[in-house]
Amino acid sequence: MSGNAVRLEAISEIINQQPVGTTVPFTEVSTSDIFGENVFSLSVMQKRLPKDTYKLLKATIEAGAKLDASTANAVAAEMKSWALERGATHYAHVFYPLTGLTAEKHDSFYTPDGKGGTLAEFEGDTLVQGEPDGSSFPSGGIRQTFEARGYTIWDVTSPAYIMENPNGTTLCIPTAFVSWTGEALDKKTPVLRSMQALNVQAQRVLKFFGTDGAFVSSTAGAEQEYFLIDKNFFYARPDLLNAGRTLFGAAPPKGQEFDDHYFGAIPERVLACMFEAERECFKLGIPVKTRHNEVAPGQYEIAPVFEFSNLATDHQQLIMVNLQKVAEKYGMVCLLHEKPFQGVNGSGKHLNFSMGSANAGNLFDPGATPAENAQFLVFCAAMIRAVFHWAPLLRAVVASASNDHRLGANEAPPAILSIFLGDELTEVFESIAKGKELGSRKRVMHVGADVLPEIPRDSGDRNRTSPMAFTGNRFEFRAVGSNQSIAGPLVAMNTIMAESLDFCATKIEAADTSTPKKLGAAVEALVKEVYLECENVIFNGDGYCDEWHAEAAKRGLPNLKTTADALPVLKTKEVQDLFEKYDVLSARETESRYEVYSEQYTMTINVESNIMLKMARTTIFPAAVRYQGELAISLANLKDVGIDADTDTLTYVTKLIATMQGAIKALKAAKDGEPEGTEAACDYCRDTTIPAMEALREVADKIESVVADDLWPLPTYQEMLFIR
Numbered sequence: 001m002s003g004n005a006v007r008l009e010a011i012s013e014i015i016n017q018q019p020v021g022t023t024v025p026f027t028e029v030s031t032s033d034i035f036g037e038n039v040f041s042l043s044v045m046q047k048r049l050p051k052d053t054y055k056l057l058k059a060t061i062e063a064g065a066k067l068d069a070s071t072a073n074a075v076a077a078e079m080k081s082w083a084l085e086r087g088a089t090h091y092a093h094v095f096y097p098l099t100g101l102t103a104e105k106h107d108s109f110y111t112p113d114g115k116g117g118t119l120a121e122f123e124g125d126t127l128v129q130g131e132p133d134g135s136s137f138p139s140g141g142i143r144q145t146f147e148a149r150g151y152t153i154w155d156v157t158s159p160a161y162i163m164e165n166p167n168g169t170t171l172c173i174p175t176a177f178v179s180w181t182g183e184a185l186d187k188k189t190p191v192l193r194s195m196q197a198l199n200v201q202a203q204r205v206l207k208f209f210g211t212d213g214a215f216v217s218s219t220a221g222a223e224q225e226y227f228l229i230d231k232n233f234f235y236a237r238p239d240l241l242n243a244g245r246t247l248f249g250a251a252p253p254k255g256q257e258f259d260d261h262y263f264g265a266i267p268e269r270v271l272a273c274m275f276e277a278e279r280e281c282f283k284l285g286i287p288v289k290t291r292h293n294e295v296a297p298g299q300y301e302i303a304p305v306f307e308f309s310n311l312a313t314d315h316q317q318l319i320m321v322n323l324q325k326v327a328e329k330y331g332m333v334c335l336l337h338e339k340p341f342q343g344v345n346g347s348g349k350h351l352n353f354s355m356g357s358a359n360a361g362n363l364f365d366p367g368a369t370p371a372e373n374a375q376f377l378v379f380c381a382a383m384i385r386a387v388f389h390w391a392p393l394l395r396a397v398v399a400s401a402s403n404d405h406r407l408g409a410n411e412a413p414p415a416i417l418s419i420f421l422g423d424e425l426t427e428v429f430e431s432i433a434k435g436k437e438l439g440s441r442k443r444v445m446h447v448g449a450d451v452l453p454e455i456p457r458d459s460g461d462r463n464r465t466s467p468m469a470f471t472g473n474r475f476e477f478r479a480v481g482s483n484q485s486i487a488g489p490l491v492a493m494n495t496i497m498a499e500s501l502d503f504c505a506t507k508i509e510a511a512d513t514s515t516p517k518k519l520g521a522a523v524e525a526l527v528k529e530v531y532l533e534c535e536n537v538i539f540n541g542d543g544y545c546d547e548w549h550a551e552a553a554k555r556g557l558p559n560l561k562t563t564a565d566a567l568p569v570l571k572t573k574e575v576q577d578l579f580e581k582y583d584v585l586s587a588r589e590t591e592s593r594y595e596v597y598s599e600q601y602t603m604t605i606n607v608e609s610n611i612m613l614k615m616a617r618t619t620i621f622p623a624a625v626r627y628q629g630e631l632a633i634s635l636a637n638l639k640d641v642g643i644d645a646d647t648d649t650l651t652y653v654t655k656l657i658a659t660m661q662g663a664i665k666a667l668k669a670a671k672d673g674e675p676e677g678t679e680a681a682c683d684y685c686r687d688t689t690i691p692a693m694e695a696l697r698e699v700a701d702k703i704e705s706v707v708a709d710d711l712w713p714l715p716t717y718q719e720m721l722f723i724r
């Protein structure tokens with residue numbers, strides 16, 4: 001069997017594949033029929049629950065009122081019969097551990113009835129609280145093994161739903177996951193707490209505009225980028241299989257330079273897969289809306305309509321689960337890794353973020369009247385201030401080994417956290433803060449008296465280089481990685497906005513606001529103060545160019561290039577105090593996150609380097625040596641018949657083999673030298689292990705470019721990215 005048999009078989013499988021039909025195409029079932037059909041939603045509850053129970057539950061969902069046991073029992077009873085009607089045999093408390101994944105523990109509804117039969121049981125306390133064996137989830141020191149119990153607590157604000165499987169269905173209940181002392185072991189708990197904190201501070205500001213009262217919630221809409229590649233290739237690459245990215249791979253002769261993939265026609269198989277993934281989302285009430293090709297070959301995007309942060313976070317996790325599940329059905333694998341392929345664009349998850357309430361509307365929407373404008377300017381100033389003061393924190397919450405490959409690599413924003421306002425809005429702030437004439441109207445803008453000039457909505461690709469871009473009625477946090485939960489970024493944004501609004505409210509409360517005019521003046525003074533303090537964080541130019549790095553350094557903006565640089569921010573007193581002050585995370589909880597994420601960083605790099613060593617020794621080295629042998633035999637044969645052939649290639653291959661052997665030894669030695677201690681290990685990975693991995697890859701990729709194709713065992717970039 002030749003060395004490239006795996007590749008040839010994979011290609012032939014793909015070429016000869018039969019099209020997969022979807023279950024029931026959209027031509028036969030309408031979106032409105034299936035939307036939310038598997039969700040125990042408010043409208044389902046309204047139909048099925050006694051009026052009083054429904055009212056109590058709604059109050060809990062909307063205003064955070066406490067739920068009593070009899071209400072919980074009534075809801076549980078109805079939830080059970082609803083689920084049983086849909087064929088559910090099991091229920092699962094779904095929770096979101098710090099690994100960023102979705103975890104669930106399934107239990108059967110059925111218990112023996114003592115008479116040889118079985119009975120479906122599901123009481124209020126089972127709904128409200130579960131006890132999974134949490135000992136295998138990282139707690140970052142919060143939980144000792146002797147107190148390993150973790151509890152899952154029903155999150156009434158995120159509706160229960162049915163997950164389908166060909167062999168049965170499961171009732172899924174979104175929960176928070178806490179230790180027996182009540183400390184958060186998960187990503188959901190701090191999201192809920194930070195939403196509360198944001199509401200409290202927002203109300204103080206809104207009071208001045210008469211728009212307070214209704215709960216202010218942050219809203220989120222995440223644009224998910226992903227790759228789809230054929231599973232035959234996936235399973236032939238140990239690196240993709242075990243690390244989610246290629247650790248080796250020479251650049252293909254054709255990459256993404258023509259930009260011909262972006263917004264091009266979606267390939268048939270991929271489109272069929274998207275349809276079905278969307279259908280699965282619709283059933284779960286996830287409002288997915290946009291789909292298109294992305295910049296890199298084989299790369300796509302899916303985006304939902306925005307929802308309240310907590311629900312958006314749960315739904316985002318489900319989108320990732322669905323994409324992976326459905327892709328498999330179509331013979332593909334969905335790669336959510338931030339950088340599956342070196343040299344082509346990686347994947348991000350642009351996180352669109354705003355906040356609003358029934359009374360105040362969207363608070364990042366400028367509005368049409370001077371009063372609405374004033375309110376908008378306070379919230380916008382608060383955001384500018386938040387990003388200025390808490391830039392290192394925003395960097396830390398998007399830090400991961402995989403996202404490091406993207407940030408600053410001219411495909412995603414740099415690690416420098418700046419904010420993009422656009423020319424029009426910047427002019428407004430300049431006018432207010434520095435008395436400059438507004439270009440469009442030749443006079444100075446006054447808060448409370450003037451209407452803002454029109455602020456255009458982002459066209460989608462205007463300034464793609466800013467990590468935090470104002471896009472007309474929201475901010476888009478573009479540094480989030482494709483594989484990350486949006487919970488961490490949302491917790492940070494909610495909390496720093498709460499802190500900033502606290503600052504703003506305190507200022508306005510101290511001012512004379514007895515008349516609308518005086519309120520306008522107070523707001524103007526506040527906006528001016530904030531802008532003058534924080535204007536260095538505003539940058540409307542090209543975030544990818546080198547000059548910006550120099551300019552940002554001059555401005556004193558932090559540039560935390562890698563995860564090892566960024567994560568220690570979570571250990572600083574400022575950040576721990578911030579989360580503690582607004583009851584989002586205790587210092588211990590914040591510290592535990594530092595521990596867990598650092599461990600994930602070093603673990604990722606250790607696993608990747610293990611895979612590299614294995615592949616280099618058992619796959620790439622043998623291919624190189626075989627080729628070297630062929631060349632040597634051929635040269636010897638030629639010599640026998642009196643021909644003096646060129647030995648350049650043999651010499652080159654021999655040199656590469658020697659270099660590769662050296663690189664393997666160096667990486668092994670690097671790994672063996674990893675020091676004890678969290679921070680030391682992270683720094684070491686950054687400074688020693690990763691460079692050794694890069695050196696090994698460099699020589700291996702050179703070998704791939706020269707070895708005879710029929711001896712090369714690994715699917716190539718060209719095959720993985722272009723054959724489907």
Ligand code: ADP
Pocket residue numbers: 219220221222223290303304305306307352353354355362458459460461473474
């Ligand atoms: P674009 O392509 O210009 O970025 P889209 O319409 O695709 O615009 O929107 C991107 C995302 O922004 C979507 O998920 C959308 O729901 C979300 N979004 C829009 N308005 C808000 C808002 N007020 N709060 C949070 N997300 C929002």
Ligand code: MG
Pocket residue numbers: 223350460476
């Ligand atoms: Mg966008």
